[in-house]
Amino acid sequence: MDRDVVDPEFLVRPAPRFQLGLGVPAHDYEVLQRRARAAEAGGFSFVAVGDNPSLIKDTYVSLTMLAVATDTCRIGTAMTDCVHRDMLVTAAAMSSVESIAGGRTFLGISAGRARTPGTMKQLREFVVALRELWGRGETTFHGERVTLGWSARPVPVLLGVSGPRGLHMAGEIADGAICEAGVDEETLARVRSNVTTGALAAGRDPDTLEIWHSLKTAISERRDDAMYQITPQLAALGAVALGRNPEKMGVPEQFRSACRDLAERYDMTAHLRTDDENPNRKLILDPDFREYVLDRFCLVGSPEDWVGRLDGLKERGVDRVFCVGLVPDLDHYIDLVGRQVLHAAPQSPKKG
Incomplete structure (x- = not known):
């Protein structure tokens, strides 16, 4: 078209x-x-x-x-x-x-x-x-x-x-x-x-x-292509939306330490980048935590x-x-x- x-x-x-x-x-x-x-x-x-x-x-x-x-x-x-x-x-x-x-x-x-x-x-x-x-x-x-x-x-x-x-x-x-x-x-x-x-x-x-x-x-x-596109945003959600105060945001206890760790490691200089080299693409490795962020926000x-x-x-x-x-x-x-x-x-x- x-x-x-x-x-x-x-x-x-x-x-x-x-x-x-x-x-x-x-x-x-x-x-x-x-x-x-x-x-x-x-x-x-x-x-x-x-x-x-x-x-x-x-x-x-x-x-x-x-x-x-x-x-x-x-x-x-x-x-x-x-x-x-x-x-x-x-x-x-x-x-x-x-x-x-x-x-x-x-x-x-x-x-x-x-x-x-x-x-x-x-x-x-x-x-x-x-x-x-x-x-x-x-x-x-x-x-x-x-x-x-x-x-x-x-x-x-x-x-x-x-x-x-x-x-x-x-x-x-x-x-x-x-x-x-x-x-x-x-x-x-x-x-x-x-x-x-x-x-x-x-x-x-x-x-x-x-x-x-x-x-x-x-x-x-x-x-798979859509999942690749969203990966940097998953890290941003975990780090910025949840990581600063996971208790207040209602994050289940099993994911709170992952949120805090993500907030510490997240690279804000790459926050809006979508390229292959964005370091934030590699931050969420735990599949259960990844699924939690996907279900909640995506x-x-x-x-x-x-x-x-x-x-x-x-x-x-x-x-x-x-x-x-x-x-x-x-x-x-x-x-x-x-x-x-x-x-x-x-x-x-x-x-x-």
Whole structure:
């Protein structure tokens, strides 16, 4: 298929089997729009851009390009933050994009990790003020009265949170969350409990909130090739996501020492490298620990592996997955997921 052209057959296919969101880097707007159109045609539920001015083009301009390039899929940020963006500017910018996208925009926002990290308190203040501004046209933020004097449309707010406090807050004040705590059964139980507790404390129905689970992904026609792609990210997950405080992250006792050891040996200078010489490829040798990290954080393998994994996650109650990954060919990734995962025919039950 010519990847510059959306396959017209996709436009008449039945609804996709799964809800998958996709993050796309905004380096080149022509490429961004082409990939967004292909993702929409393939059945992805949303296309998101990040917010890192030192590495990618401006987030709000990128969202505008997505809004005019797509017709049906949602578009949004994953993630902007509450420290480096002005609250009023964020409200006006997202509402402006929404006036083009017509009911398809969402704001993914976190406390932030780059430069000056924010706090849960700052995130709460930002989101509460933002929603008041959209709802009433005015709010008080940091002691200042702020107004929005035009008919700005509100958009859903999804908090980028993974810990108990953040998930409780998502249930209390947001429309949902994009969570990267993991999808193993124990972690999922904690995530649901925290979100539900927050929602009920605020008199809200937890079933009205949308929870997206962020997973590291790799796909190839051959499972071994996909596993090779994901290997450096497995080490990063074990070292960075778990290794700093495995007890707090709910890591089973048998893997805690492996997490701490991995955190000590992990080479941060190679953190985003995908080449064959990345030293982090050789760090996870214990097959049981490797399987634990894969099950908790990843979606990896052939298209058939993906379908089986996603069906299994549905049985655990996971029905929305945000796909994140450092892949060698994003165009092929989008095409393969669309054709062989999102539009895969359900298998008939085996007889006898």
